Amino acid sequence: MNYLLDTHTFLWYINDDKQISRNAVNAIASPGSSKFISIASLWEIAIKLNIGKLELDMPYKELSNQININGFELLPITFLHTTTLTTLERRHNDPFDRIIIAQALTENYTVISKDKNFEGYQELSVLW
Numbered sequence: 758m759n760y761l762l763d764t765h766t767f768l769w770y771i772n773d774d775k776q777i778s779r780n781a782v783n784a785i786a787s788p789g790s791s792k793f794i795s796i797a798s799l800w801e802i803a804i805k806l807n808i809g810k811l812e813l814d815m816p817y818k819e820l821s822n823q824i825n826i827n828g829f830e831l832l833p834i835t836f837l838h839t840t841t842l843t844t845l846e847r848r849h850n851d852p853f854d855r856i857i858i859a860q861a862l863t864e865n866y867t868v869i870s871k872d873k874n875f876e877g878y879q880e881l882s883v884l885w
Contacts, residue, residue: 759791760784760884761832761861763870764798764853771823772814778885781869785827793832794824795860801853838863848877 762770762785769777770785785792799820805811815823824831834856842859849855851874858878861868867882868875875883 758784758787758789759793759864759866761793761795761857761864761866761868762798762829763857763868763872763875764801765871766869767794767798767829768802768813771820771827776871778871781885784867784869784884792827792829793864793866794829795832795857796834797853797856797860799831832860832864834860835863846878849874 766777766781766785768774770782784790802811802813802820803817806813806817813820823829838856838860841863842856845855845859845862854872854874857868858875858881860866862878862881867884869884871885875881
Protein backbone atom coordinates (compact mmCIF):
# COMPACT_ATOMS: atom_id res chain seq x y z
CA MET A 758 0.00 0.00 0.00
CA ASN A 759 1.18 3.53 -0.80
CA TYR A 760 0.52 6.22 1.79
CA LEU A 761 0.92 9.99 1.65
CA LEU A 762 1.12 11.49 5.13
CA ASP A 763 -0.54 14.79 5.88
CA THR A 764 1.76 17.30 7.58
CA HIS A 765 0.34 16.80 11.08
CA THR A 766 0.51 13.02 10.67
CA PHE A 767 4.20 13.21 9.80
CA LEU A 768 4.98 15.45 12.79
CA TRP A 769 2.90 13.39 15.21
CA TYR A 770 4.49 10.16 14.00
CA ILE A 771 8.11 11.31 14.36
CA ASN A 772 7.34 12.82 17.78
CA ASP A 773 5.43 9.75 19.00
CA ASP A 774 2.52 12.09 19.72
CA LYS A 775 -0.49 10.43 21.34
CA GLN A 776 -2.86 12.33 19.00
CA ILE A 777 -2.01 9.97 16.15
CA SER A 778 -4.41 7.07 15.71
CA ARG A 779 -3.40 3.45 16.18
CA ASN A 780 -4.58 2.76 12.59
CA ALA A 781 -2.25 5.46 11.28
CA VAL A 782 0.73 4.16 13.28
CA ASN A 783 0.10 0.59 12.13
CA ALA A 784 -0.16 1.60 8.47
CA ILE A 785 3.00 3.71 8.63
CA ALA A 786 4.95 1.03 10.51
CA SER A 787 3.83 -1.77 8.20
CA PRO A 788 6.89 -3.24 6.46
CA GLY A 789 4.96 -3.71 3.22
CA SER A 790 3.91 -0.10 2.87
CA SER A 791 5.53 2.75 0.98
CA LYS A 792 5.29 6.03 2.86
CA PHE A 793 5.58 9.45 1.23
CA ILE A 794 5.98 12.98 2.54
CA SER A 795 5.04 15.75 0.15
CA ILE A 796 7.58 18.50 -0.34
CA ALA A 797 4.53 20.72 0.32
CA SER A 798 4.53 19.48 3.93
CA LEU A 799 8.12 20.58 4.42
CA TRP A 800 7.26 23.92 2.83
CA GLU A 801 4.28 24.28 5.20
CA ILE A 802 6.42 23.44 8.23
CA ALA A 803 9.14 25.92 7.19
CA ILE A 804 6.61 28.72 6.65
CA LYS A 805 4.83 28.08 9.95
CA LEU A 806 8.15 27.99 11.81
CA ASN A 807 9.18 31.24 10.19
CA ILE A 808 5.99 33.09 11.14
CA GLY A 809 5.81 31.62 14.65
CA LYS A 810 2.73 29.39 14.14
CA LEU A 811 4.65 26.17 14.84
CA GLU A 812 7.38 25.00 17.16
CA LEU A 813 9.38 21.81 16.68
CA ASP A 814 11.03 19.67 19.34
CA MET A 815 14.06 19.43 17.06
CA PRO A 816 15.93 21.68 14.64
CA TYR A 817 14.23 21.91 11.24
CA LYS A 818 17.31 20.32 9.61
CA GLU A 819 16.66 17.17 11.68
CA LEU A 820 13.50 16.51 9.65
CA SER A 821 15.69 15.22 6.82
CA ASN A 822 17.17 12.62 9.15
CA GLN A 823 13.68 11.71 10.44
CA ILE A 824 12.51 11.16 6.86
CA ASN A 825 15.43 8.82 6.24
CA ILE A 826 15.36 6.80 9.48
CA ASN A 827 11.59 6.27 9.21
CA GLY A 828 11.78 5.06 5.63
CA PHE A 829 9.78 7.93 4.15
CA GLU A 830 10.24 9.07 0.58
CA LEU A 831 9.91 12.69 -0.50
CA LEU A 832 7.23 13.31 -3.10
CA PRO A 833 8.01 16.30 -5.31
CA ILE A 834 5.27 18.44 -6.80
CA THR A 835 4.99 17.75 -10.52
CA PHE A 836 3.17 19.43 -13.37
CA LEU A 837 0.71 16.55 -13.39
CA HIS A 838 -0.07 17.17 -9.71
CA THR A 839 -0.83 20.82 -10.47
CA THR A 840 -3.00 19.75 -13.39
CA THR A 841 -5.08 17.64 -11.01
CA LEU A 842 -5.20 20.63 -8.65
CA THR A 843 -6.86 22.74 -11.34
CA THR A 844 -9.79 20.31 -11.47
CA LEU A 845 -10.14 19.78 -7.70
CA GLU A 846 -13.45 20.75 -6.11
CA ARG A 847 -13.30 23.81 -3.84
CA ARG A 848 -14.26 22.07 -0.60
CA HIS A 849 -11.79 24.20 1.34
CA ASN A 850 -8.99 26.64 0.58
CA ASP A 851 -5.87 25.44 2.43
CA PRO A 852 -3.25 25.37 -0.34
CA PHE A 853 -1.10 22.74 1.39
CA ASP A 854 -4.04 20.37 1.88
CA ARG A 855 -5.19 20.92 -1.69
CA ILE A 856 -1.82 20.00 -3.24
CA ILE A 857 -1.53 16.95 -0.97
CA ILE A 858 -5.01 15.87 -2.10
CA ALA A 859 -4.07 16.45 -5.74
CA GLN A 860 -0.86 14.45 -5.32
CA ALA A 861 -2.69 11.55 -3.67
CA LEU A 862 -5.33 11.48 -6.39
CA THR A 863 -2.74 11.66 -9.17
CA GLU A 864 -0.54 8.94 -7.68
CA ASN A 865 -3.44 6.84 -6.35
CA TYR A 866 -2.07 7.03 -2.78
CA THR A 867 -4.08 6.80 0.43
CA VAL A 868 -3.74 9.94 2.56
CA ILE A 869 -3.20 9.44 6.28
CA SER A 870 -4.89 12.41 7.91
CA LYS A 871 -7.18 13.36 10.76
CA ASP A 872 -8.35 16.42 8.81
CA LYS A 873 -12.10 16.11 8.14
CA ASN A 874 -11.73 18.33 5.04
CA PHE A 875 -10.07 15.42 3.25
CA GLU A 876 -13.15 13.24 3.66
CA GLY A 877 -15.21 15.50 1.39
CA TYR A 878 -13.37 14.27 -1.70
CA GLN A 879 -15.23 11.08 -2.57
CA GLU A 880 -12.56 9.75 -4.92
CA LEU A 881 -9.83 10.22 -2.29
CA SER A 882 -8.83 7.32 -0.05
CA VAL A 883 -8.24 8.54 3.53
CA LEU A 884 -7.08 6.53 6.51
CA TRP A 885 -7.19 7.57 10.13
